[in-house]
Amino acid sequence: MKLDGKVALITGGGSGLGRQSAQLFASEGASIAVVDIDPERAAGTVDLVEQQGGKAIAITADVSVEQEIVDAVAATVDAFGKLDIAFANAGVISRGGVPSVAGGEVVEFQDLTDGDWQAVLGVNLSGVFYTAKAAVPALRANGGGVILATSSAASLQAYHGIAMYSATKAGVNGLVRGLSLDLGRYGIRVNAIAPTHGMSPNFLMPAGSPVVGQSYEETAGPWDSGISPISLKLNRPPSLRDNAHAALFLVSDDSAYISGVTLPTTDGGTLSRVGMWF
Ligand code: NAD
Secondary structure, three states, X not given: OOOOOOEXXXXXXXXXXXXHHHHHXXXXXXXXXEEEOOHHHHHHHHHHHHHOOOOEEEEEOOOOOHHHHHHHHHHHHHHHOOOXXXXXXXXXXXXXXXXXXXXXXXXXXXXXXXXXXXXXXXXXXXXXXXXXXXXXXXXXXXXOEEEEEEOOHHHOOOOOOOHHHHHHHHHHHHHHHHHHHHHHHHOEEEXXXXXXXXXXXXXXXXXXXXXXXXXHHHOHHHHHOOOOHHHHHHOOOOOHHHHHHHHHHHHOHHHXXXXXXXXXXXXXXXXXXXXXXX
């Protein structure tokens, strides 16, 4: 068991990669604090972890509000006595531009609002900052630990229509690099994973792809027909499982001397070429 006796807090734990990671980390012996803005999703993950014989609690919090994640860390320590792993995974896709599809709506970059910008910045970058900041006192009290953030391949490569999202995820990479230097002296490692796409039923595919505006579950056709360069590279689409196992590696002692990296987890080699679909 790679996480025997560990306590892990996972934001965005109620769906997609967060849920998959909660189940995987629990199967490796960790107790899980499932943090999500949506209480039903968080409770659903707790049910799944308990069904497999693991321990988990549900915590409702909005990671873009600092006090809510401070309270979530305190509730985790109250319930399980300590914190070893903070996985800042919650994220939202942005409305895009030129032209982009968000929730079925085409929007030009010039028509985006400050509200659009603040919404994606607040969750994707401030949320990681607040989660790391809230976790550090508990991790230091524990003699060290791990902070892992979910970035994106879009932080490393351009995709049409999600410039704001890309910017927030690139900010995550910078935060991780800087914090790894500042927190190493406390025995805290800080890394990020950079998934590509097609991981979650709740996350829309990027504009410009052959599956614009469709969710992962609706994209089986394009994957199966081999349109995706990823499936051409490795003969199958990436999965939540692929990303969760990369996350497990980076929160476990298997990566005990890795800090400050952003690891592309499901690019299947495509980041080494120019463009994906375009
Ligand atoms: P998802 O939408 O299935 O899950 C995200 C979860 O985060 C949801 O349960 C949602 O309720 C929760 N959440 C949203 N805003 C929140 C907030 N303010 N506070 C707390 N919880 C909040 O998405 P996913 O695909 O599992 O995404 C997980 C991470 O992976 C995100 O950071 C996302 O940016 C990143 N990512 C996803 C993809 C993809 O294609 N799915 C690709 C690259 C990176």
